[in-house]
Amino acid sequence: MTARHEVGGVKSVVITGVGTAIPGVREAADLLAPGAPDGGFDPDTGLKGREMRHKDRASRLALRAVAPALRQAGLLSDDGERYTGPGDTTAVVISTNLGNLDSVCDFVDTIAAHTVTGLSPLGLPHTSSNVIAGWIAIRYGMRGPNLTVCNGATSGADALHWAHNLLAARRADTVVVIGVEPHTEPAARLLDDGSGRSPLDGAVALVLESSERVAARGARPLAVLERSVRAADSATARAHALHGESALAAGLWLGLAEDAATASAVDLTARLGHCSGALGVLQAAAGVAHLAAGGPGPVLATSGGGATDDAAAALVLTGAGEVP
Numbered sequence: 363m364t365a366r367h368e369v370g371g372v373k374s375v376v377i378t379g380v381g382t383a384i385p386g387v388r389e390a391a392d393l394l395a396p397g398a399p400d401g402g403f404d405p406d407t408g409l410k411g412r413e414m415r416h417k418d419r420a421s422r423l424a425l426r427a428v429a430p431a432l433r434q435a436g437l438l439s440d441d442g443e444r445y446t447g448p449g450d451t452t453a454v455v456i457s458t459n460l461g462n463l464d465s466v467c468d469f470v471d472t473i474a475a476h477t478v479t480g481l482s483p484l485g486l487p488h489t490s491s492n493v494i495a496g497w498i499a500i501r502y503g504m505r506g507p508n509l510t511v512c513n514g515a516t517s518g519a520d521a522l523h524w525a526h527n528l529l530a531a532r533r534a535d536t537v538v539v540i541g542v543e544p545h546t547e548p549a550a551r552l553l554d555d556g557s558g559r560s561p562l563d564g565a566v567a568l569v570l571e572s573s574e575r576v577a578a579r580g581a582r583p584l585a586v587l588e589r590s591v592r593a594a595d596s597a598t599a600r601a602h603a604l605h606g607e608s609a610l611a612a613g614l615w616l617g618l619a620e621d622a623a624t625a626s627a628v629d630l631t632a633r634l635g636h637c638s639g640a641l642g643v644l645q646a647a648a649g650v651a652h653l654a655a656g657g658p659g660p661v662l663a664t665s666g667g668g669a670t671d672d673a674a675a676a677l678v679l680t681g682a683g684e685v686p
Contacts, residue, residue, distance in 0.1 A: 374573045375526050376583035376682060379435030380647045383408065383426035384564030384634070390651040393644065394628060405563060413501070418488045419544040420461035420565070421497040427540060427565035428498055435569040436581050437536070445502035453506040453534035456495040457521035457541045459514065459639035460553075460561070464546035465489050494542060506534045511639070515666035516592055517541075518642020519675035523590035525570050537570045541643025543636075553636040561636045566647045583682035585650040588660070590642075590677040596667030603676035604662065613658030616645040617665070641665050642675060649679040 380390045386402040387393065409422045417425070432438040437447040445452070465488035472480045487493055492510045499508050507528055511521040518541045525537040543549065545563030553561050576583050593599040604612075615627040630644055631637055637644055642665050649661035659680045667674030 375529050375570055375587045376573050376576055377568050377585045377587060377646070377650050377679075378571055378576055378581050378583055379431040379433070379437070379567075379569035380584065380650050381427045381429060381431030381434065381567040382564070382647065383423050384562070384566065387564070389430075390566070390647040391655065393630060393634075393648040394652060403564070416484060417497060418462050418465050418493065419546060420458060420542050421488075421494045423544060423563070423565035424456070424494050424498060424540045424542045424567070425501060427542070427567040428502070428538060431538070431567035431569050432502070435571075436579070437569065445504065448535045449503040449505050451506050451535040452502075452504040453525070453528050453537040454495045454498045454504050454508045455521045455525050455528075455537055455539045456492075456498075456510040457513075457517045457539070457639045457643055458494060458510065458543055459512050459517055460543055460546075460549040461510075461639070462488055462491065462493055463548045463552070464544070465493075467548045494540070498538065498540065504538065506536075513639070514673070515638075515668065515671040516642065516673050516675035517639035518637075518644065518646075519590045519663065519665055519677045520592060520642070522568075522570075522587060522642060522646060522677060523592070526587055526590065529570060529572050535571065535575055538567060539570060539643055540565055540567045541637075541640030542566075543638045543640045549638075553638065555636075559631070559635040561638070562634050562640055562644075564634075564640070566640060566644050568643060568646060568650070585653045585661075585682055586680045587646070588678040588680055590675065592673055592675045594673060596664055596674040596676070599667070599674040599676035600662065600664060603678045604660075612660055612662040614649060614652050614661045616648055616661065616663040618668075642677065646677065646679065653679060653681045 388402045513520045528534040542565035543562045545561045591603040645663035661679040
């Protein structure tokens, strides 16, 4: 075991809150359960209400996932309305590959049928690739860096990498990372590979902070984000993420079934379908739940590396009391 390398004076990046808005899922621990529990999130009722109006489906899902993550991190007022963290230095990082595709397609169809005179100015913001991050920032007054990662199969892990960098470089004190993909007709059409799996229709949110900040405000760290690595292939990404150690030593391996051929492996896509840009964040949420419940670490999560992917990613989580 080696001492953790300090970057920019930040000893480590920890996760303090997890929130989900996934059909049939109540909390992140349910992602590792063999079957869907009774009573989980229901989009038919959960995506309605005043603050859901005039927003695309992906943004509504993301908003529903952020609130419980902030609440668990101790950064939400008792009435659930106000963000109590450092608004000026809180960043929002979204991972989605198909989030607002339906809005863009609707606008293109309208232009084709009626020219630009048929467009509604109220819908124009939904065609921005950063619309989800924008709605989160507006809703909670988060005025730090604000970006969307749309990077194919590795997008979720890449978003966590950027969140880690923002904290390490002290560009932000807190980062909210959300992985979201909506089940819309254009997304379903693009992801149809003949397997019968449908797209994910949900979101997951994580709150990341430096260990120093968490200690200063007396919060509880749930897990440590050690590193997120991107490489040309899965084997290289795993080797760099684990510093050359065998992946079979991981306490939990989250990845595709063919990549994670070990008894400790869990393939979230087997239950949730095509997770696309949300996968890496979903894997991190499941890993946090595993570690917070006392499960053995480290947690290894792998994504990408398939025949049609341009890269592979691997991220490593450890328990809040572990030093790798």
